[in-house]
Amino acid sequence: MEWEAVVGLEVHVQLRTKSKIFGGASTAYGAEPNTQACDVSVALPGVLPVMNREAARLAVKFGLGIGALINRRSIFARKNYFYPDLPKGYQISQYEAPIVGRGTLQIETQTGTRNIGITRAHLEEDAGKSLHEDFHGMTGIDLNRAGTALLEIVSEPDLRSSAEAVAYLKTLHALVRYLDISDGNMQEGSFRCDANVSVRPKGQDALGTRAEIKNINSFRFVEKAVDFEIERQIDRIENGGKVVQETRLYDPDRDETRSMRSKEEAHDYRYFPDPDLPALVLDESFIEKVRSELPELPRARKARFESEYGLSRSDAAQLTRDRQTADYFERVCSKTSANPKVAANWVLGELASALNHHNLEIADTRVDSTGLAKLLDRVADHTISGKTAKDVFLLLWNSDQSVDRIIEDRGLKQITDNAEIEAVVAGVLCDHQAQVRQYREGNQRVFGFFVGQVMKRTRGKANPKQVNELLHEKLK
Ligand code: ADP
Ligand code: MG
Numbered sequence: 001m002e003w004e005a006v007v008g009l010e011v012h013v014q015l016r017t018k019s020k021i022f023g024g025a026s027t028a029y030g031a032e033p034n035t036q037a038c039d040v041s042v043a044l045p046g047v048l049p050v051m052n053r054e055a056a057r058l059a060v061k062f063g064l065g066i067g068a069l070i071n072r073r074s075i076f077a078r079k080n081y082f083y084p085d086l087p088k089g090y091q092i093s094q095y096e097a098p099i100v101g102r103g104t105l106q107i108e109t110q111t112g113t114r115n116i117g118i119t120r121a122h123l124e125e126d127a128g129k130s131l132h133e134d135f136h137g138m139t140g141i142d143l144n145r146a147g148t149a150l151l152e153i154v155s156e157p158d159l160r161s162s163a164e165a166v167a168y169l170k171t172l173h174a175l176v177r178y179l180d181i182s183d184g185n186m187q188e189g190s191f192r193c194d195a196n197v198s199v200r201p202k203g204q205d206a207l208g209t210r211a212e213i214k215n216i217n218s219f220r221f222v223e224k225a226v227d228f229e230i231e232r233q234i235d236r237i238e239n240g241g242k243v244v245q246e247t248r249l250y251d252p253d254r255d256e257t258r259s260m261r262s263k264e265e266a267h268d269y270r271y272f273p274d275p276d277l278p279a280l281v282l283d284e285s286f287i288e289k290v291r292s293e294l295p296e297l298p299r300a301r302k303a304r305f306e307s308e309y310g311l312s313r314s315d316a317a318q319l320t321r322d323r324q325t326a327d328y329f330e331r332v333c334s335k336t337s338a339n340p341k342v343a344a345n346w347v348l349g350e351l352a353s354a355l356n357h358h359n360l361e362i363a364d365t366r367v368d369s370t371g372l373a374k375l376l377d378r379v380a381d382h383t384i385s386g387k388t389a390k391d392v393f394l395l396l397w398n399s400d401q402s403v404d405r406i407i408e409d410r411g412l413k414q415i416t417d418n419a420e421i422e423a424v425v426a427g428v429l430c431d432h433q434a435q436v437r438q439y440r441e442g443n444q445r446v447f448g449f450f451v452g453q454v455m456k457r458t459r460g461k462a463n464p465k466q467v468n469e470l471l472h473e474k475l476k
Contacts, residue, residue, distance in 0.1 A: 009159065041143050066175070093152075228250075303316075
C-alpha cells in the first residue's frame, strides 16, 4: 500500500509589541521571573483587559502581506482550560471571527512551487511559564510571558511531507521578519509551531486521523518530528492498529514523539465571546495606512534582483532569503562600480562562509558593506587580483584597517606595468629552455608551468591576464 502524509501547521508568532496585548507590562525577554507581571498578567479580580492597538496593526500587516482577507470586525473569545500558568482559567483568543481570514503562502521546494492555503490568523495572549528546575518537587510559575501578544497562523492541511512543512515554516519565518512584525527568535520562543500529522492511502480524499505535536521550536526538529510521526502512523496502521487523535510531544534527545494527552475537541474549551472586550472594529483608513507601509516582500524582491542586477534565480533566492542579507547586498551595490554578479558571489561566498565560520548573523559582520564595496572596487580597477582580494578580505575581517591601507602596507598591489611583466616572462623562458622546446613541440600543458613561474617570481602580484597574453606572444 502506498501512503500519503498530510500535514497542517499552527504557528505561534510573538508580535513585536512593547507592552502586553491587554495590559501595560513590558514584554522584554529575559527579565527576572514575575517582574513583568502586571495586574492583568496575574489576573487580579476585577481588572479589565484593554486591547493593544499595535498588536492589531501588526496582525493586519501580516494579513495584507499574504493577500488575505482582513475581517473588519473580529471578536475576542475565552478559551477555557485549567493550567497553573494560566491564572484567569481562560486564554483570551479569537475563535469564530479571527482578524485575518483566508490567504495563501507560496513555497518553493525541490519539486517546484506550491500554494499553501492559510485558513486564518488570529490574535491571542500567551500563557505564563512553568519552571520545573530548582524547585525540588514543586513547580515555579513565571508570569512575565503571560499576556504577550501572539498571532496564531493556521494552515490548511495542504502540506504533504516534512520537506514541505519546513519550506512553509522557513517562508513564513522570512516573511514575518521582512514585515518586521516579530523578531522571529526561535530559541526565545518567538516563533514556534504545532504540527498536525496524519496519513492516508494514496488517492483517498478523506483525511486520516491526526496527531498533534506540540511546541516545536526549530526547523530541524519539525522535519524530524514529522518524519517520525509519519513512520509511526504507517507502522501502526499496517500492523492492524489505529491512529488515535491525541497531543504528542517531540523529544529531540531520543528523536521520537510521545503521547502527552488525548486531544481536546473545540467544545471542551467552552469557547464564548469575552464580555470584557468589545468587538475589534477596523476602519478602512487604518487598513489603508498599514497597506501603504508594507515593505517590498521576498517574492517581489527576488524578481527585482533578477531583473535589476541580472542575477541568477538561485543567487536572487539566496540573497533575499532574509531581509538583512538583501539589504547588505544592495548597500554594497550602491557603493561599488563592480558588477552586481561579482558582489553577489562575494556576499554568498567569502562573506557567508566567514559568518558561518564565526557563527555570526549578518548584522554582526566584521566587514561592512562599505569595506566590501571598496574591496570590489580595487579588483575592478585592477589594483589587486581576485585571488589577492580573498586575502585582503580576511585581513579586513580581522583588523580595523581600511582596504587601501592593507593593500599599501602589505605591498599587495598588482603589477600591471607591461614592461615589468615582460621582463619577468623573458627571464622565465630564458631559464627554462627545455620546457620551451617541449611547448613548441606541441605539449600545451607546460603553459601552466610558465604562468606558475611568473607568479612565483612576482609573488603572485602580476596581472594574470597580462601574463597570459605576454606568454602567448613570446611562445609563438
Ligand atoms: P485545533 O488543533 O485547535 O483543534 P483545527 O481543527 O482547526 O484546530 O486544526 C488545526 C490544524 O490541524 C490545521 O493546521 C489543520 O490544517 C490541521 N489538520 C486538521 N485535520 C488534519 C488532518 N487530518 N491531518 C493533518 N492535519 C490536519
Ligand atoms: Mg491545534
